[in-house]
Every structure is written in structure tokens, then in C-alpha cells.
Amino acid sequence: MSPELRRGLPVVAAAGLFAAVGRLIVPVMVQLVLDHGVIGPDGYRPGVVWILSVAALGAVLVVAAASRFALIRLVRMAESALLGLRVRAFEHIHRLSLATHTETRRGVLVARVTSDIEAMAIFMQWGAMSWTINPVLILATLAVMLFYSWQLTLLVLVLHLLVLPFMRWVQRRQIAAHSRVRDRVADTMGHASETVSAAAVIRAYGYRGAVRDRLDRAVDRQYQAQMSAFKWWAFLMPTVDLVSSVALAAALVAGVTWSEELGIGAGGLVAFVFLVRLLMRPISEIGEVFDNTQAALAAWWKVMGVLDTPVEVVEPEPAEAQELPAGPLGVEVRSVDFAYRTGALVLRGVDVSILPDANVAVVGETGSGKTTFARLLARLADPATGEVVVGGVDLRAVAPEARRRSIRMVPQDGFLFAATIEDNIRYGRPGATAADAAAAIDELGLRAWVDGLPAGMQTPVGQRGGRLSVGERQLVALARAQVADPGLLILDEATSAVDPETEEALAAAMAHLAVGRTTVSVAHRLSTAERADLVLVFDDGRVVEQGTHRDLVAAGGVYARLHRSWVGNTRQTAVRVKAQPG
Incomplete structure (x- = not known):
């Protein structure tokens, strides 16, 4: 792990966890307002409603501030880490042998320090925050749901678990598709770089049509690869949304039908529905987060492939390195x-x-x-x-x-x-x-x-x-x-x-x-x-x-x-x- 991540990740994680737990306050406050301020034994109590509502508003503002702080800190940390990675990759490329530079298209190496790291930057600015907050939010939400009704929680959980094998199947295909995308992006950049640098020769020899066709084919291959990667995200996202909606409907029907047997009142059921909705948000993001994560992982492996390329011209250790004499050298x-x-x-x-x-x-x-x-x-x-x-x-x-x-x-x-x-x-x-x-x-x-x-x-x-x-x-x-x-x-x-x-x-x-x-x-x-x-x-x-x-x-x-x-x-x-x- 880079020094930038080691220094910044604990702070971001703490702020993110606080924001995740803080979101659970609203459903609990809704249940308290209903049970003690609206339909409780003492009837409507406006004072209780106002106090609880103001407390909920304060909690929401604090959670929003914590989320904003975590996001800003995460972006700074991510950009610092990626800056270091970009510089290390750039320096490593310049240390590679002539054979590596001769055998590798110029656009491929350029893609490693530009578009591939940009793909990781997009993930770090959004996907990393999602992976930091959402798992904690899911676990904390399930814990509170268990407090209200373990039976309804089990129902919701089982319905969501049914989609896990499907998600795993899609994930394997997503990572392969995004790896092809990174290859196609590098190939397109290589063709574009070659076309621009050889503009004079292309015009002089009338190669414009042939070169344009070759560049068009490279762009088309990149387009096809990107569409292939996108179709898995488009396939996964509606499926997850459908399962979450079915789970919400099932919990609501079961709660209304067997409220006495389940021991859950009106306020508790409304709070439970809020919690299921809260659970649906991170789960529904999984499809998009998965796609973003697979793209970042594919880019990461490409950059790591460059950094893992052995340096054939190895410099001596500083303590053992020798100086050259001044003047003309034999x-x-x-x-x-x-x-x-x-x-x-x-x-x-x-x-x-x-x-x-x-x-x-x-x-x-x-x-x-x-x-x-x-x-x-x-x-x-x-x-x-x-x-x-x-x-x-x-x-x-x-x-x-x-x-x-x-x-x-x-x-x-x-x-x-x-x-x-x-x-x-x-x-x-x-x-x-x-x-x-x-x-x-x-x-x-x-x-x-x-x-x-x-x-x-x-x-x-x-x-x-x-x-x-x-x-x-x-x-x-x-x-x-x-x-x-x-x-x-x-x-x-x-x-x-x-x-x-x-x-x-x-x-x-x-x-x-x-x-x-x-x-x-x-x-x-x-x-x-x-x-x-x-x-x-x-x-x-x-x-x-x-x-x-x-x-x-x-x-x-x-x-x-x-x-x-x-x-x-x-x-x-x-x-x-x-x-x-x-």
C-alpha cells in the first residue's frame, strides 16, 4: 500500500463509518415519532414530534457533513496516491531497456500512465467511497432490522442471497471484458499517435484513406469492447433492482398480514420499510460499483504489468557506484x-x-x-x-x-x-x-x-x-x-x-x-x-x-x-x- 493510502485511509474509513451508522438514525426517529408522538397511547403529542424531528434534522446535517468530509479527504488521498503511481510508472518506463521500447507500441505505454490511471482515479473518487461505506451500512442496517423483526429480516436476506451466484458469474465476465477494453484503448492510442506523428508522410504519399481505415478499425474495436463490458453492467443493474423491490414488497406484505404474530407494530413496520429502502440503496449500487471496480482492476493490472517488467539495465548500489574521471575518456x-x-x-x-x-x-x-x-x-x-x-x-x-x-x-x-x-x-x-x-x-x-x-x-x-x-x-x-x-x-x-x-x-x-x-x-x-x-x-x-x-x-x-x-x-x-x- 502506498504511503498516501496508509496515512489517509484510517481517517476516511472512520468518517465513512460514522456517516454510514448515522443514516440509521432517521428510520429509528420515524418509529419513535409514530409510536410516541402520533399513534401512541397518549395520542398526538406535537412537542414530542417537534423534538424528535429537530433531533433527526440535526443528525442528518451531521451525517451530511461527515460524508462531505470523507469524500473530500478520499479524493485528496486518491489523487495523491495516483500521482505517486503515475510518477513511478513513468520513471519505470524510462528505465526499461531499448528492447522493451522497441517491441511495445508507443501508445500502449502512454495509455498505462494516462487512461489506465484515469480509470483508477474514477474508481477512487466514487467506487472506493462506496466500498468503504456500503458494507458497514448493510451490516448495521441488518442489525437494526433484526432488532425489529428477525423473521422479516431473514426473508429479505434470503431473497437477496439468491442473486449472489448470478453476481459472481457476471463479475468474472466483467473483469475479462474490461481487460479487453484497456487493451483496445492502448491500441487506439498507438494508432492515433502514429497517425499524428506521421502526418507529413501520410499526406505526401496519399495514405490518408488507408490510415483512416486502420484508425477507424481500431476505434471500432474499442467501441465493441466497451459495449461488451457495458452490457454486463446493464444486465446486472436491473436484476439487483428487481430483487430489492421484490424483497421490499414481500417484507411489507408479510408485516401487514402477520403483524401480531411477528410482534411488530405500525411504527416498527414503517421503520422496517425505511430500513429495507436504506438497504436497497447500497445493494442497488452494487451493479455500477462492480462495473467501476472491474474497470479499475483491469487498469491496475495493466499498470502493474508495466511496473513488474524487469529493468535489464540495473544501476549499481549508491555505496558501490564509481565516478568517471574528468576530461576525455578512453x-x-x-x-x-x-x-x-x-x-x-x-x-x-x-x-x-x-x-x-x-x-x-x-x-x-x-x-x-x-x-x-x-x-x-x-x-x-x-x-x-x-x-x-x-x-x-x-x-x-x-x-x-x-x-x-x-x-x-x-x-x-x-x-x-x-x-x-x-x-x-x-x-x-x-x-x-x-x-x-x-x-x-x-x-x-x-x-x-x-x-x-x-x-x-x-x-x-x-x-x-x-x-x-x-x-x-x-x-x-x-x-x-x-x-x-x-x-x-x-x-x-x-x-x-x-x-x-x-x-x-x-x-x-x-x-x-x-x-x-x-x-x-x-x-x-x-x-x-x-x-x-x-x-x-x-x-x-x-x-x-x-x-x-x-x-x-x-x-x-x-x-x-x-x-x-x-x-x-x-x-x-x-x-x-x-x-x-x-
Whole structure:
């Protein structure tokens, strides 16, 4: 149980129990008014009626205040608990391995921390209060009913017990139906997220109809699942109401017919009818509460499924965690194998030694293991066998804060947040100022580019940096890395072609950024490999060649073949550019 629930639940339970017991005062007061103030031996006694009525009114007001207090306290407690759960789920998702994020649709994980927790919030704000008060109210009402007539109480109880097997049968189907609803909601969110993020591609290729059909099918599946879950609630609710009404009618008929044999007078019978009506309210709510509870339980299990997903990249204990040295960091990769959860090895027997302050280019065909190798250097995943040593320390023993401070990876998509250029650069280091962001731009020689933007450093970049080109997003990402000032910089170059001016700015920025630190670049450009101190050539998950650009070209191996392909593509591009009119 969360700390929020442990602190707040006793108070809520006490207030709820008081409110539940307080509701029994009204039927008792009605019986006293009838027996002692209206039809008693002394006839009508207005003084008694007024006193008892005022007392009943006071009791009702106190019960209403207690109920309001319990409800407000419950909502606060529930929101605090769910806030903690949402944060824990969000943090856990960010600690999961790349394999989990790759295998899971983005919308599914988003649903776990949004719609699923919202389903639990709805339950906590109403269903939890119902489960707190109603059982006590039912038991207390039955106890008072027994005081008036155990025979009539037994009659009412037996009629209600007959519906319990049916309710259990419905409950099993409700929980399965609501589990399907949570799956369908996550599926719909995944399709919607994918459709929105790929809007430009959808319009460019005329996929609007096909994508709309796929999204419509996802929405229709969610609708069908929700209707399937709703039909059980719609089936249960009238059944419970019918049984409660039959029980009330049976008690009333039996009480009137055999009042003398049962030893219950007119006032007692009226009070008993009030008590049966009071009993009907929580019982009639069972159908709706059950539906609400099953939805919350289904959502709870989905969220718990995320929290129970093992974290494969386990951080060291704080007492055992080690720091990384300052300055450029050397890298030793020793006998590393790596495979994702399903499939063959992606890296096989990788042995690499990178000196501090070196500028290294990693090249290879698509699928050769370049990006996976770069991710291991940033500890976005751990090797299956072998070890990655940075600055003389096994990465698995490095304190997470030290790793994030000293090792930075710039992904090829240059992900940016929906903020200004300045804000995105300042994300590079906690506490970075506007002056730090401006200094990073100047140090990388990007001032002319920034000054050419509509609002300079305050230019909004849009969602995921959509207002900037691929190359411009990389420029901002490089400036962000400059602010971070890591000892090891890992750069996964963008595969998309950029205009010559941006290409030149990128080359100059990367040259400035490499000064004073170790740089490992997953190279997709000929110029990056040509100026590197060391080139690592990957093929089918292995480092098949390593050396300088000049030596590898002369060797006539895999790199020489890649180099010829690069040169050919570059010449073809240059010819096409010259052939364009104007």
C-alpha cells in the first residue's frame, strides 16, 4: 500500500463509518415519532414530534457533513496516491531497456500512465467511497432490522442471497471484458499517435484513406469492447433492482398480514420499510460499483504489468557506484556479444580500444551493428557477454549521474522538445543558463545560422522539432551536447540528405565539438570518416577492419568498397545539382 493510502485511509474509513451508522438514525426517529408522538397511547403529542424531528434534522446535517468530509479527504488521498503511481510508472518506463521500447507500441505505454490511471482515479473518487461505506451500512442496517423483526429480516436476506451466484458469474465476465477494453484503448492510442506523428508522410504519399481505415478499425474495436463490458453492467443493474423491490414488497406484505404474530407494530413496520429502502440503496449500487471496480482492476493490472517488467539495465548500489574521471575518456570494449530479446546476435566478439581524445568513425552497411554498438557505449543496454569499460571503469559500475554527466549520445533524429532553440540547448545540463546556450552556439560557429532564424534563439522548434529541417535539428542537438561538455560524445549522424550550407555548418560544428573530448560518430557521410583518427568497420555484427581512412582505402577491403560507393553517390549528387536549371 502506498504511503498516501496508509496515512489517509484510517481517517476516511472512520468518517465513512460514522456517516454510514448515522443514516440509521432517521428510520429509528420515524418509529419513535409514530409510536410516541402520533399513534401512541397518549395520542398526538406535537412537542414530542417537534423534538424528535429537530433531533433527526440535526443528525442528518451531521451525517451530511461527515460524508462531505470523507469524500473530500478520499479524493485528496486518491489523487495523491495516483500521482505517486503515475510518477513511478513513468520513471519505470524510462528505465526499461531499448528492447522493451522497441517491441511495445508507443501508445500502449502512454495509455498505462494516462487512461489506465484515469480509470483508477474514477474508481477512487466514487467506487472506493462506496466500498468503504456500503458494507458497514448493510451490516448495521441488518442489525437494526433484526432488532425489529428477525423473521422479516431473514426473508429479505434470503431473497437477496439468491442473486449472489448470478453476481459472481457476471463479475468474472466483467473483469475479462474490461481487460479487453484497456487493451483496445492502448491500441487506439498507438494508432492515433502514429497517425499524428506521421502526418507529413501520410499526406505526401496519399495514405490518408488507408490510415483512416486502420484508425477507424481500431476505434471500432474499442467501441465493441466497451459495449461488451457495458452490457454486463446493464444486465446486472436491473436484476439487483428487481430483487430489492421484490424483497421490499414481500417484507411489507408479510408485516401487514402477520403483524401480531411477528410482534411488530405500525411504527416498527414503517421503520422496517425505511430500513429495507436504506438497504436497497447500497445493494442497488452494487451493479455500477462492480462495473467501476472491474474497470479499475483491469487498469491496475495493466499498470502493474508495466511496473513488474524487469529493468535489464540495473544501476549499481549508491555505496558501490564509481565516478568517471574528468576530461576525455578512453574506451575498452572487450569480447562483447549482444542480442535483443528475440533474434540472433547483433554484435559478435567485438574488441575495440579507443584512446582518450580520439575522433572515431563507425561505418558499415545498414544492419551491421553500428547503432547498437553506439548504444552500448552510452549504456542504453548492457552486453550479453563481455564488458564495456569507459575511463577505466566498467560502465555497469558507474553511478548513473556520473554516466549522464560524462557520456552523451546525440541520436540521428536530433530529437527536440516543443520549446525554443535556447530551451532545447539548455536541456543539455541541469542549471544551464541562457548565457551557456549562447556560448555553445558561438563555440560551435553557429551564430550566423541562429541570427538568420526568425526569432533567433527564441525561435520555437515545434513538436519534436518539426519546424526545423533534419540538419538544423542536429545543429541544435550538437549545441546541447556542447553545453553538457561530456568526456565521451557519441554521435549518430542523420541519414537524411541535408543542403550544402547545413552540411558545411554540421561539419564545422562537429569539428569544434570534438575538441577536448573523445568522439565516436556513427558515420553516414564520407567527410566524417575521412577526418577521423580511427575508423571502425562493422560487418554482420563484427569489427572486420579498423585503422585510418587512408590505410583502409589502400587495403582494398570492406571499407574500400564502402568508400567507392560513397564517392559514386557523391558524384551522382553533384552531377544532378549542376544539371538543375538556374
